[in-house]
Amino acid sequence: MAGGMASASNSAGIYKGRAGLLILPSWLVIGFFLLLPVCMMLIYSFLTKEFRGGVIWEFSLAAYDQFFFNRGLFGDEPPKIEWTYITIFWRSLWQAGLATAFCLVIGFPTAWFIATRVPRHRTVWLLLITIPYWVNLLIRTVSMKFLIRDTGPLNEFLLWLGMIGEPIHLINTNLAVQLGLFYSYLPFMVLPIYASAERYNFALSEAAADLYAGRWTILRLIILPAVKPGIIAGSILVFVPSLGAFLAPDLLGGAKTFMIGSLIEEQFKGNAGNWPFGAAVSMILLSIVMTVLIFYARNQTRREAL
Amino acid sequence: MKTLLKCAVAAIALTGFSGLAQAEGKLSIYHWFEYIPQELLDKFAKEYDVEVTMDTFDSNEAMLAALKAGKMGSYDVSVPGDYMVEIMADEGLLDTFEPSELSNYGNIQPQWLDVSFDPGRKSSIPYQWGSTSFSVNRDKFKGDINTTKLLFEPPAELSGKINVLDTQGELLTLASIHLGIPQCTSDREQLKALNKLVQDAKTHWASFGSDTAKDVLVSGDADLGMIWSGFSAKARNEGANIEYAYPKEGYIVWMDNVVLLKDAPNRENALKFMNFLLEPENAAAVTNFAQYTAGVTGTEPHLSDEVKNSPESNPPAQPVGVFVQACPQEVQVLYDAIWTNLKK
Numbered sequence: 001m002a003g004g005m006a007s008a009s010n011s012a013g014i015y016k017g018r019a020g021l022l023i024l025p026s027w028l029v030i031g032f033f034l035l036l037p038v039c040m041m042l043i044y045s046f047l048t049k050e051f052r053g054g055v056i057w058e059f060s061l062a063a064y065d066q067f068f069f070n071r072g073l074f075g076d077e078p079p080k081i082e083w084t085y086i087t088i089f090w091r092s093l094w095q096a097g098l099a100t101a102f103c104l105v106i107g108f109p110t111a112w113f114i115a116t117r118v119p120r121h122r123t124v125w126l127l128l129i130t131i132p133y134w135v136n137l138l139i140r141t142v143s144m145k146f147l148i149r150d151t152g153p154l155n156e157f158l159l160w161l162g163m164i165g166e167p168i169h170l171i172n173t174n175l176a177v178q179l180g181l182f183y184s185y186l187p188f189m190v191l192p193i194y195a196s197a198e199r200y201n202f203a204l205s206e207a208a209a210d211l212y213a214g215r216w217t218i219l220r221l222i223i224l225p226a227v228k229p230g231i232i233a234g235s236i237l238v239f240v241p242s243l244g245a246f247l248a249p250d251l252l253g254g255a256k257t258f259m260i261g262s263l264i265e266e267q268f269k270g271n272a273g274n275w276p277f278g279a280a281v282s283m284i285l286l287s288i289v290m291t292v293l294i295f296y297a298r299n300q301t302r303r304e305a306l
Numbered sequence: 307m308k309t310l311l312k313c314a315v316a317a318i319a320l321t322g323f324s325g326l327a328q329a330e331g332k333l334s335i336y337h338w339f340e341y342i343p344q345e346l347l348d349k350f351a352k353e354y355d356v357e358v359t360m361d362t363f364d365s366n367e368a369m370l371a372a373l374k375a376g377k378m379g380s381y382d383v384s385v386p387g388d389y390m391v392e393i394m395a396d397e398g399l400l401d402t403f404e405p406s407e408l409s410n411y412g413n414i415q416p417q418w419l420d421v422s423f424d425p426g427r428k429s430s431i432p433y434q435w436g437s438t439s440f441s442v443n444r445d446k447f448k449g450d451i452n453t454t455k456l457l458f459e460p461p462a463e464l465s466g467k468i469n470v471l472d473t474q475g476e477l478l479t480l481a482s483i484h485l486g487i488p489q490c491t492s493d494r495e496q497l498k499a500l501n502k503l504v505q506d507a508k509t510h511w512a513s514f515g516s517d518t519a520k521d522v523l524v525s526g527d528a529d530l531g532m533i534w535s536g537f538s539a540k541a542r543n544e545g546a547n548i549e550y551a552y553p554k555e556g557y558i559v560w561m562d563n564v565v566l567l568k569d570a571p572n573r574e575n576a577l578k579f580m581n582f583l584l585e586p587e588n589a590a591a592v593t594n595f596a597q598y599t600a601g602v603t604g605t606e607p608h609l610s611d612e613v614k615n616s617p618e619s620n621p622p623a624q625p626v627g628v629f630v631q632a633c634p635q636e637v638q639v640l641y642d643a644i645w646t647n648l649k650k
Contacts, residue, residue, distance in 0.1 A: 051635045051639070052371075052638075054374050073501055073647065084650045085650070088650065149526075150527065172513050172527075254513025255513060255514040256512075256513060258650055263650070266649060268371065268375070269371055269372070273371045274646075
């Protein structure tokens with residue numbers, strides 16, 4: 001107990017002895033449900049494909065070969081670079097990036113608006129933001145499909161207004177997928193930004209204004225750096241799941257516009273099941289996301305060190 | 307504390323025992339979506355005092371993938387199509403039974419008794435049979451619909467308004483029929499032609515979807531939809547002004563079958579259920595719901611007029627439909643490659 005008294009100056013110190021115990025449940029959950037499956041994926045990606053789904057326990061690089069090289073339909077042509085999957089990755093990155101940008105453009109002002117209300121009203125606004133998300137994602141996506149179809153309410157309404165002469169064709173397009181992603185993940189942007197905006201000290205804005213900073217300057221130099229952690233957290237929370245989404249491409253894109261998520265799903269559930277390939281695509285995706293995040297984290301620490 | 311402990315032990319014991327008691331009366335079905343009326347399941351549950359649970363799939367291949375991915379041992383029966391029965395038997399996923407174990411075995415129509423995909427009907431009983439072709443919105447297209455050209459080389463007015471089934475076996479078979487090449491061909495030129503055909507056709511297709519095949523026709527998202535006969539009849543009954551095509555090049559016939567799965571946790575109930583489905587009245591109930599045709603004798607008195615007279619259930623004498631074949635592995639990988647190529 002004497003040690004406890006000694007470190008009392010650091011308020012967290014009283015938990016020091018139990019730190020290992022506190023983190024144990026997390027380790028168990030993460031280890032069992034995250035690390036173990038990821039390791040399995042890694043192993044599976046280097047195994048041989050079994051006919052009609054499953055794996056044969058023989059080492060093979062066929063999955064990665066299929067990803068990067070095109071050997072023609074019968075597999076006996078000289079290998080060329082396979083652009084198909086790179087295109088799918090590029091399309092997914094682009095779609096996810098766009099969804100993140102849209103979410104940011106809409107989410108930031110929204111979060112700022114909520115954060116600047118009196119505390120009593122903030123709770124109400126936050127509740128309103130989350131209400132649509134009490135409904136299952138699948139149901140929301142199917143509903144959106146009904147809304148935007150050629151003969152759906154959106155088109156009927158615009159036609160009735162006379163704003164368009166003929167229905168806008170949205171369903172089964174990339175734009176529809178984009179709409180679905182944006183709508184699905186908007187709150188993941190609003191909430192973290194709100195969390196940082198809420199802690200913002202408004203005296204800073206006033207001080208800046210007193211020093212003759214214009215509105216834009218205040219936003220750029222004072223507010224944005226202050227809520228940056230929220231923006232980054234929000235962007236990661238939108239970008240990463242968008243990258244792996246398969247409901248939106250399946251339902252709104254007509255299962256024609258493959259994104260990474262639907263490509264992987266097809267390998268395990270679909271017709272020409274190829275588990276090692278699905279695992280390999282997952283590993284490649286994982287590596288890309290990890291590289292970006294590690295790069296970002298290192299950048300961040302370097303900046304903080306300066 | 308002690309009382310609490312005792313209570314907990316008692317509770318665990320109780321749930322354990324009641325669990326055991328219930329387990330005797332359970333049946334776990336792995337079925338196609340929208341293919342059996344809930345009332346029929348309720349009827350079986352009531353008659354035999356069995357708790358019925360059902361999961362659904364949307365293609366033969368998805369079902370096979372799920373079973374192979376570790377679902378074996380959790381289901382008692384499934385409902386694969388003809389060629390898939392053969393594949394599942396080859397993969398060792400099916401259990402066998404003796405005809406004597408089913409008192410209604412004699413109700414099976416003679417032509418479905420000894421079938422190529424399950425010689426001697428050792429693991430399966432007929433569920434329903436029907437055909438796969440496509441339906442066309444008659445408000446949007448007035449011309450002759452009885453040709454596979456509409457699906458694979460569509461005219462401008464149908465281009466971009468086509469939904470195809472997301473099922474490899476049926477889509478590639480129908481494409482082969484269109485080209486007039488044999489199924490499971492290993493001829494390189496023919497396979498290249500098949501690959502090119504579906505690649506080109508894809509530019510005219512709006513979507514791939516099986517569980518949505520009916521809805522897109524009803525809603526008008528698609529003006530032409532590759533579809534199963536009964537599903538087309540249902541779409542028509544729901545208000546779509548569509549006509550089901552019997553293409554002169556040919557079309558697909560299929561039979562779905564109830565199979566007894568290996569390691570079925572409730573084998574007895576599974577057999578009771580299969581026997582139950584061979585009852586003409588119950589087979590007719592499925593037909594009235596799904597709008598296909600039963601493989602059981604004596605269903606006629608129980609059928610609704612709607613089903614009896616539907617064009618989907620009454621194919622013309624000519625052309626005749628063909629069954630999808632299960633290809634050997636070295637050929638199937640080529641078809642898989644074409645499919646992956648198409649979907650990517």
